Amino acid sequence: MTTSYAQGGADPRLARDPGVAAVESDPQFERIIRTPTFRTLVHERTRFGWILTGLMLVVYFGFIGLIAFDKALLATKVGGGTASLGLFLGVGVIVFAFILTGIYVVRANGRYDALTAELTRSLGR
Amino acid sequence: MTRLPTLLLTVPLALAATAARAAGPDLGAVQQQATNWPAIGMFLFFVLFTLGITYKAAKGTKSAADFYAAGGGISAGTNSLAIAGDYMSAASFLGISGLVYTSGFDGLIYSTGFLVGWPIVLFLIAERLRNLGKFTFADVASFRLDQTAIRLISATGTLVVVAFYLIAQMVGAGKLIQLLFGLPYLYAVVIVGALMIIYVAFGGMKATTWVQVIKACLLLGGATFMAGAVLYKYGFNPETLFAAAVQTHPKGDAIMAPGGLVTNPIDSISLGVGLMFGTAGLPHILMRFFTVSDAQAARKSVFYATGLIGYFYILTFIIGFGGIALLMSDPSYFKLGAGGSFDKLKDMIGGTNMVAVNLANAVGGPYFLGFISAVAFATILAVVAGLTLAGASAVSHDLYAQVIARGRTTEKHEVNLSKISAVAIGIVAIVLGYIFENQNVAFMVGLAFSVAASCNFPVLAMSILWRGTTTWGALIGGLVGLVAAVVMVVLSDAVWVKTFGQPAALFPYANPALFSMPLAFVTIWLVSKVDNTARARRERAAFDAQYVRSETGIGASLAHAH
Known part of the structure; x- marks a missing residue:
């Protein structure tokens, strides 16, 4: 556990930690969803x-x-x-x-x- | 029926009841040693064998992933046995067969309720959990929500569930070993506590899983033999067995119909809600989904496990009826009153939780009694080990690493803390097991399910399935569900009247889930709706990433590169 939530914004696919989440809706995921x-x-x-x-x-x-x-x-x-x-x-x-x-x-x-x-x-x- | 088994069953009990505090008469002790040799031998064999596994697992357990999730290397088949093993607790085996023995059909209400949660877990939770999570269900619930708040509520829910469940298991353990060895109840509870600490602290999830798998095979084998032997005596015709049971049971034909377990409609529905949705919130079960490699394996685990558990409950039902038909008219299984009279429902030696154990003697003799006792003992050990690991993970991975250290800790330190937590939980379990000696164990498990259904499940389900869920919503909703469930249980007849000795129950039902679970969901929804903080907006926006990963597993493989 080296990353914290506040640092967010990283692409979760590259993160080792499930706690990392995007601050804004990531366009990459919007594209997948569409x-x-x-x-x-x-x-x-x-x-x-x-x-x-x-x-x-x-x-x-x-x-x-x-x-x-x-x-x-x-x-x-x-x-x-x-x-x-x-x-x-x-x-x-x-x-x-x-x-x-x-x-x-x-x-x-x-x-x-x-x-x-x-x-x-x-x-x- | 020989005299030997009768002695075996009566001597330890008399000792435990009357001379527990004394050093124990030599004659009695010698006699027990001689008559209990098969059981003791099999106990020791199992303990040594599993300690060997623990030793091996300890050498292979280095990283946090090894400790919490067995390195993610458990196969679907093995995991299904472990899941089934976690579910086939002593409370299920001894408690439900005892319930069938006293009430007949009513035992089925628990069995069906325990089982029907599994489809829900499969359809809504299992794959998404595997795709999102790492070690605990709090990883999933806090995926896009605030780490500190969500882990706090998840860990609290976990620890409360673990505590209730552990109490049930420890009580079963104490009674069983008391019956077999004539040891004082406290000694028995201490032995179980010590062994589970060793399994968890040294072997982590690997040892915990393999102990569970071995025990699941032994239990399924033993129960199959026992149910088969019962049916054999009745020409493999269940109808003949039921007829014999109805003739013997003091309630007569009433045992074939719904009876006194649920006294009113609200209570029976509430029990059902608790059992069904509680399954999807049991922390020691949920963490098993992180031990398999991917969502497909998680899915298959649930399917196989549902089959194994369903089969097991049908066996338990037959065993309960076998107990009625074969034990009730045999005075050697009862504490006899004046003139040799006894109450068929209340005076069974060791209590009605011992029906399955006594039946083993009736159908298979003292050696099979020894085997079933060893298996029941193994069951308790395996389940308490799983619970302890779930509790220890909540303390170290959720509370310590994220709430106290705020993510600034090392993996090694976290795992060490988990081991220390396992020791602490073991000691607490021993104390609680001692305090709650005289509660029905199946009933105590019902309490654990209510809390799981009212706190863990709503927080988990809403965070995965609903975009709108915010940290405040999940935190307050989970807390409301938890407090509501616990308070309702405390104010109900079982605790308020029977434990605290108050004149009347303040909460009229035995099972709170029908009220506490919807309350949690509504609170999460309502608070999330009115939550318009910047964090809440961020959390809703982050749902897309979580959504894609939970539905497809894209992104999950990297996080699980153990």
């Missing part, structure tokens, strides 16, 4: 990330909501056995979370990594 590839990458990934986040929130808080407001429903027996609907839903939430992360990773490994590589290439670095 490239179509960057916009596509960030737009798609952000949207996808929030959609999946939303799904997770709905599923999980749906489950919690049932625990809070409809305990009787979760106590319902499945197939006339001992196991309750709540049990299946609970395990289902766990499996769903795992599948969701898997979906994201597959898409990120393919589409987003390709876009990032394309952007890096086009910047000549």
Whole structure:
């Protein structure tokens, strides 16, 4: 840690310290932000990330909501056995979370990594 | 069931309870030595083996990057095991199986809550964190904001979370070793504290990671065997297991349905918020993302870790039900009252946190009991080591290097200070572990999550995701979230009534996150909005550089040239 924030203005790509930030909006970064590839990458990934986040929130808080407001429903027996609907839903939430992360990773490994590589290439670095 | 395990379980407890302060009768001590030999042997083997790793890691740990982030050379697979290991704490293993044992279905509420934070971490945090950060999450939060202020709030949040989490772990450690060796609780806590200090101070992140990985493999293997053995007894048909459990449990069929864990809707949602978003704010987990080489590895780590953790919680659930079905009707696992009567829920030897340990004896005999005890011990050691490292990093890298020395310090000095901090944190953990002996450990972890969700997560998320965030916003918002969460917990039933002995709780819910987390977000937003200082304008302008790097990693590779 040899540099401090006040000294700012250096190009963070050359800085060893993440604490260094530009005082003004750096034209170099504005240029990157304006490239179509960057916009596509960030737009798609952000949207996808929030959609999946939303799904997770709905599923999980749906489950919690049932625990809070409809305990009787979760106590319902499945197939006339001992196991309750709540049990299946609970395990289902766990499996769903795992599948969701898997979906994201597959898409990120393919589409987003390709876009990032394309952007890096086009910047000549 | 032979008599041997019964002795094994009752003798140490009786000793600990009645003759803890005495030197300990020779006969009892000799008997324990003989009966506990497998457990002691496996404990010692693990300790020696991990000390060997620590020695090796210490020789390879020279720079700050080595100490805090294992030189950035951990692979995605290894890191996922380490992340899973950090998550599969003794509180999860012993606490949740104990919770399933007493309440059945309710144990699942914790399990699902603990797990669903991971997708959020992946979608919003993990890659950006790796692209922006260096050693601690404060590096990320302070990327374009004021170093001093942001590191102050981040380090405070970290230390509070670490303290709560450590308490839970130390309590688990004390009870476990008390049960196995018949050692007084304090001795057990001191042993754990001393070992974790050695791991962290000498081996840094490398030793901490490998101890965690080995333990994760042992724990997953042991839990798999135990759940498999339980299912085997019921013809691999969960339905038969559930039926047997319902028949044995005093609450009967109620254990298959939501019960008393969450007594009102607000509380259950608040618990969920705390568990879900707390994951994205746990400092010892977040710092694992700096040990991998790039954002891709960070992403894969979360995916694998989610699978491992989910699998582990399903095992824990089966183990809890196995405990009900196989232990509840066997008096040898209980402290017997007058006429041999006992309360199935309250009188278990060692408390309900010991369900998994006792079940190991029931399904695998004393040797497997020894193995599971050794693994549980290893779990505690590994998790407290990770927590200690996170705490020590916050003290040296954030508080000392940036706040006190204002960036004018050497790397060597900083790492040395981190080692001293590890020793100090270890001692504090021992003291806190001793004070909080009688709290439910899973519940204490819930407190840590609430603070992580209300202080660390809002500061981190807002600084990464929202251009408008300013230093004042993040500082005041984080502080408000932290204070709100802690005050609400202190005023709740668990602390205000049960610890301080006050007549009624001033905060009606057990879990504060539903209120404290949005409060933090709104405060950050509001204060940032009205913040029109020159610094605030500069910080908003600096967002572009941070934005490009967080989204693409451009610029990150140089900063991570270890």
